[in-house]
Amino acid sequence: MAGILVYVLAKDGEFNKNSLGAISEAASVVGSIGGEAAAVVVGGDIADDKLATLGNYGATKVYKVDGPEGVAQPAVDAMAKVMNDNGIEIALFGGGLLGLEIGAGLTARLDAGVTMEVTGIKSEGGRIIVERPVLQDSQIVDVAFNGKAVIVGRLNAFEPKETGGSAAVEPVSVEFSEFSLKAELVTRGEQRGADVNIEDADILVAGGRGLGEADNFKLAEDLADSLGGAVAATRAVVDAGWYPYAAQIGQTGKTVAPKLYLAAGISGAIQHKVGMQASENIVAINKDPNAPIFEFSDLGVVGDLHKIVPKLTEAIKAKKGA
Amino acid sequence: MKIAVLVKEVPDAAVEKRIDPASKRLDRSGEKNLNPFDTHAIEAAMQLREGGAVQVDEIVAVTMGPDSSKSALTKAVSLGADRSVQLTDDALAGSDVNATGYALAKVLESESPDLILLGQQSDDGECYAVGAVVADHLKMPSLTQVIKLDASGDTLTCERQAEYGYDTVKVTLPAVISVGDAINEPRYPSLKAIMGAKKKPLETKSAGDVGIEAGKVGEAGSKTEVLGLNPPPAKAGGELIADADDDIDGTVSKIVSWLDERKLI
Ligand SMILES: Cc1cc2nc3c(=O)[nH]c(=O)nc-3n(C[C@H](O)[C@H](O)[C@H](O)COP(=O)(O)OP(=O)(O)OC[C@H]3O[C@@H](n4cnc5c(N)ncnc54)[C@H](O)[C@@H]3O)c2cc1C
Numbered sequence: 001m002a003g004i005l006v007y008v009l010a011k012d013g014e015f016n017k018n019s020l021g022a023i024s025e026a027a028s029v030v031g032s033i034g035g036e037a038a039a040v041v042v043g044g045d046i047a048d049d050k051l052a053t054l055g056n057y058g059a060t061k062v063y064k065v066d067g068p069e070g071v072a073q074p075a076v077d078a079m080a081k082v083m084n085d086n087g088i089e090i091a092l093f094g095g096g097l098l099g100l101e102i103g104a105g106l107t108a109r110l111d112a113g114v115t116m117e118v119t120g121i122k123s124e125g126g127r128i129i130v131e132r133p134v135l136q137d138s139q140i141v142d143v144a145f146n147g148k149a150v151i152v153g154r155l156n157a158f159e160p161k162e163t164g165g166s167a168a169v170e171p172v173s174v175e176f177s178e179f180s181l182k183a184e185l186v187t188r189g190e191q192r193g194a195d196v197n198i199e200d201a202d203i204l205v206a207g208g209r210g211l212g213e214a215d216n217f218k219l220a221e222d223l224a225d226s227l228g229g230a231v232a233a234t235r236a237v238v239d240a241g242w243y244p245y246a247a248q249i250g251q252t253g254k255t256v257a258p259k260l261y262l263a264a265g266i267s268g269a270i271q272h273k274v275g276m277q278a279s280e281n282i283v284a285i286n287k288d289p290n291a292p293i294f295e296f297s298d299l300g301v302v303g304d305l306h307k308i309v310p311k312l313t314e315a316i317k318a319k320k321g322a
Numbered sequence: 323m324k325i326a327v328l329v330k331e332v333p334d335a336a337v338e339k340r341i342d343p344a345s346k347r348l349d350r351s352g353e354k355n356l357n358p359f360d361t362h363a364i365e366a367a368m369q370l371r372e373g374g375a376v377q378v379d380e381i382v383a384v385t386m387g388p389d390s391s392k393s394a395l396t397k398a399v400s401l402g403a404d405r406s407v408q409l410t411d412d413a414l415a416g417s418d419v420n421a422t423g424y425a426l427a428k429v430l431e432s433e434s435p436d437l438i439l440l441g442q443q444s445d446d447g448e449c450y451a452v453g454a455v456v457a458d459h460l461k462m463p464s465l466t467q468v469i470k471l472d473a474s475g476d477t478l479t480c481e482r483q484a485e486y487g488y489d490t491v492k493v494t495l496p497a498v499i500s501v502g503d504a505i506n507e508p509r510y511p512s513l514k515a516i517m518g519a520k521k522k523p524l525e526t527k528s529a530g531d532v533g534i535e536a537g538k539v540g541e542a543g544s545k546t547e548v549l550g551l552n553p554p555p556a557k558a559g560g561e562l563i564a565d566a567d568d569d570i571d572g573t574v575s576k577i578v579s580w581l582d583e584r585k586l587i
Pocket residue numbers: 096097207208209210211233234235236237248249250251252253254264265266267268269270271272285286287288291303304305306442443450467
């Protein structure tokens with residue numbers, strides 16, 4: 001067993017923050033199991049001196065693979081080869097989407113164990129143990145691996161730490177499986193809807209499927225206006241075309257930490273929570289008393305948003321006018 | 323074209339799910355149901371059939387699970403599948419993602435579908451992973467979280483949201499596609515379909531029937547091991563306004579003063 005291989009996601013030559021966090025996490029645990037923290041980058045045509053900067057987060061080596069970027073299966077081929085050639089038995093991914101797909105494929109290829117949504121990695125007697133919150137974060141399981149391990153982090157679970165240093169870059173030539181090339185990216189990262197900024201807002205009113213229809217985002221907008229904030233959304237409503245992708249919070253959207261996050265008609269799925277749980281004050285309006293969002297809100301309001309939100313907007317306007 | 327839809331039996335949404343501290347497995351004793359995310363996969367198969375762009379000859383629902391999982395298959399058939407296959411064997415109990423994906427790939431081999439559809443996640447294990455494991459075993463391309471699926475000849479044009487926005491990906495069949503819940507609005511089964519579902523063929527297979535190596539499945543064949551179970555870190559409980567609708571004005575003024583106390587207005 002020698003070291004940890006971290007998949008590094010990139011787009012337009014920029015590394016994903018969650019991948020950098022995963023490198024830092026690998027660097028901090030690798031000491032106790034032996035070997036080095038290595039990174040692998042597939043495609044993207046990134047210059048060697050840029051790849052070497054992954055050393056600043058704790059990678060000692062970067063395997064550079066020429067191939068298609070932004071799809072999972074070529075990365076499975078690449079990581080399996082690097083791991084087999086170098087005796088690496090642990091693969092690590094930051095949170096997101098592609099990591100789940102590559103991680104799952106790699107699990108099958110290496111006949112490994114896989115754990116996702118991982119929030120912590122520790123080692124006991126040279127054996128890696130990971131922590132995974134399950135069942136809406138109501139329990140945390142400690143999982144160990146018998147053999148090779150694929151670990152997929154939860155979004156924002158691992159913070160990038162700059163330690164200085166530069167990594168050695170080693171090109172690897174990979175022969176891709178025929179089937180790996182049968183999913184071809186046509187366009188990547190299309191931004192649907194207006195380019196709104198939710199990351200700099202102190203106050204966010206977030207709307208979800210509970211709004212009922214696209215036009216009802218007006219309720220969230222009016223409330224946000226009264227508070228001097230911006231409007232954010234869940235994937236459910238962005239996928240439905242109700243609101244712009246740029247306003248989406250969560251695993252495949254933005255990470256925010258405003259002074260006030262007020263949710264209207266949002267269930268509080270983990271993939272949404274991971275993008276907003278650092279908010280200072282969390283208020284949720286939801287008609288379902290069992291909605292998971294009440295487990296992590298500071299003020300929960302069990303009721304119909306259609307009745308409450310318009311009156312709340314009026315009351316806030318009145319208060320401000322007073 | 324033949325479509326196989328993978329469906330799973332999960333605890334009903336109304337059941338509070340818990341891990342049994344002794345076995346460290348999910349307590350599956352309560353009411354069960356078809357994984358709600360899988361109804362979108364069945365609906366996607368039905369829309370391909372009804373869309374007419376490709377000819378869909380057969381839709382087969384496939385599950386791996388205990389005896390009770392037959393009712394998940396019956397529900398899948400009531401939603402449109404023509405017949406169903408249940409892989410059930412005591413040797414499979416306690417399989418992790420890797421073992422589950424391997425076992426499902428073995429049953430699917432015996433069906434040779436052109437397209438395998440799955441849900442975006444199971445409502446219990448939430449591993450988002452079975453599709454990609456199955457695909458690697460079957461040497462097929464795969465994609466997850468697909469919210470738009472168009473078929474033409476042997477090519478699928480898929481759209482899905484990934485880390486940087488929406489991607490469009492062309493996938494050549496045979497392929498494994500997990501669909502996101504925004505792909506469609508699943509239909510309700512008609513009374514006739516519900517009544518008829520029990521009469522459609524349901525085939526039961528054991529691990530041996532499909533050539534599953536016993537050492538690769540079940541708890542013993544799994545490469546993950548749950549060592550322990552801990553409560554999450556204690557967090558200060560939030561305030562709750564229950565029955566807010568009973569007194570909207572009162573509710574609103576409570577929210578306003580809560581916000582005002584924290585200088586948020
Ligand atoms: C790989 C992956 C990545 C994902 N990435 C993201 C992501 O980045 N961001 C994200 O948000 N999600 C993401 N998701 C989806 C996530 O799992 C949830 O499906 C989504 O967050 C749900 O959105 P929602 O809360 O708007 O809808 P729902 O879960 O449908 O919740 C709607 C809520 O509204 C309430 N409601 C209904 N009517 C009313 C009313 N009149 N008054 C008050 N309340 C009402 C309901 O009780 C319900 O709780 C991802 C999922 C996966 C698998």
